[in-house]
Amino acid sequence: MPSSSxxxxxxxxxxxxxxxxxxxxxxxxxxxxxxVHQSVNNGTYGLIIHDGGSSFISISFCPWCGSKLPLIxxxx
Ligand SMILES: [Zn+2]
Ligand SMILES: [Zn+2]
Numbered sequence: 001m002p003s004s005s006x007x008x009x010x011x012x013x014x015x016x017x018x019x020x021x022x023x024x025x026x027x028x029x030x031x032x033x034x035x036v037h038q039s040v041n042n043g044t045y046g047l048i049i050h051d052g053g054s055s056f057i058s059i060s061f062c063p064w065c066g067s068k069l070p071l072i073x074x075x076x
Contacts, residue, residue, distance in 0.1 A: 044071055046059060
């Protein structure tokens, strides 16, 4: 990852969530500690549903600080 383009997150909690990496669970959808997923495709955020699959609920506000999150679907 180029260090020149550092994405900005709303708060420390969000940073630690989206950058969370777990040695036990290489797939974040398998890790109970990982609550938030950021889509690599469009940058939107979702709350991971730990049902054994890869489901998540799209969220438009940060659960921790309440900041509005980017929703690509809002564009245009
Ligand atoms: Zn936040
Ligand atoms: Zn884990």
